[in-house]
Amino acid sequence: MDDTGWTGGPLLGFDTETTGVDVHTDRIVTAAVVVRTPRTTEVLTWMIDPGVEIPAEAAAIHGVSTEHARAHGRPPREALEEIAAVLARHAREGVPVVAYNAAFDLTLLDAELARHGLPTLPDRLGRPVAPVLDPLVIDRWQDRFRRGKRRLGDLCELYGITGEGDLHSADVDVLATLDVLEAQVLRFPDLRAVALDALHLAQRDAHQAWAENFNAWRALQGLPGPGASTAWPVEPRAAG
Known part of the structure; x- marks a missing residue:
């Protein structure tokens, strides 16, 4: 990546694998934080015993069964404190958090x-988490009219990114996400000239516009369900 502007500084990649897709009730099973500079890559990983059954459908995706997590996973409160401390330490220094579909993981x-009585990232920072770089939001914003799906694997294929290991392992996903971001900067070079705070706000607005358009399309189709949240990079805390 060209080491001018924000692209020359460190990036803080983050990803989780979970018991399901409900951000308010499901649990983290594995997590990875990757600190990447133009010259170094540091990978930290955690496996957690979430304290609940891991559904077979989730285990089939990330490969961690309830039995395996119980045998090899860390206590959740201990591991979550470590994860949050690492993220907060770098975020305080202004290092951007890079996450694919950031609103899910954050x-x-x-x-x-909060479930384990620990301070959230905003609690630790004394402010919302920012700046955040989300290659999914950037893809929808910068390549709005491209047809096809926009999963991480789809963007890896689009940009010709190959790496060691299979996707749906948290550390592999973080490294792929960082590679996708690098490829996006090469394809959309104007991004590197945008200040990080402005880029954060532009993504927030782009996500809101996408979600509103998507929800309007769902309504026209008569599809049930709540649709997409307009909030980014963090959804409001669930009531109760």
Whole structure:
């Protein structure tokens, strides 16, 4: 990545694998934090015993069964404190958090921290988590009219990114996410000239516009369910 502007500084990648897709009630099973500079990559990983059964459908995706998590996983309160401390330490220094579909991982992490009586990331920072770089939001914003799906694997294929290991392992996903961001900066070079705070706000607005359009389309189709949240990079805390 060209080491001018924000692209020359460190990036803080984050990803989780979980018991399900409800950011307010599901639990983290594995997590990875990757600190990448133009010259170094530091990978930290955690496996957690979430204290609940891991559904077979979730285990089939990330490969961690209830039995395996109980045998090899860390106590959740202990591991969550470590994860949050690492993220907060770098975020205080202004290092951007990079996460694919950031609203999922950051919202889920805050819910988990609150569940275990620990300060959330905003509590630790004394402010909302920012700046955040989300390659999914950037893809929808910068390549709005491209057809096809926009999962992490789809963008890896689009940009010709290959790496060691299979996706749906938290550390592999973080490294792939950082590689996708690098490829996006090469394809959309104007991004590197945007200040991080402005880029954060632009993504927030782009996500809101996408969600509103998506929900309007769902309504026209008569599809049930709540649709997409307009909030980014963190969804509001669930009532109760």
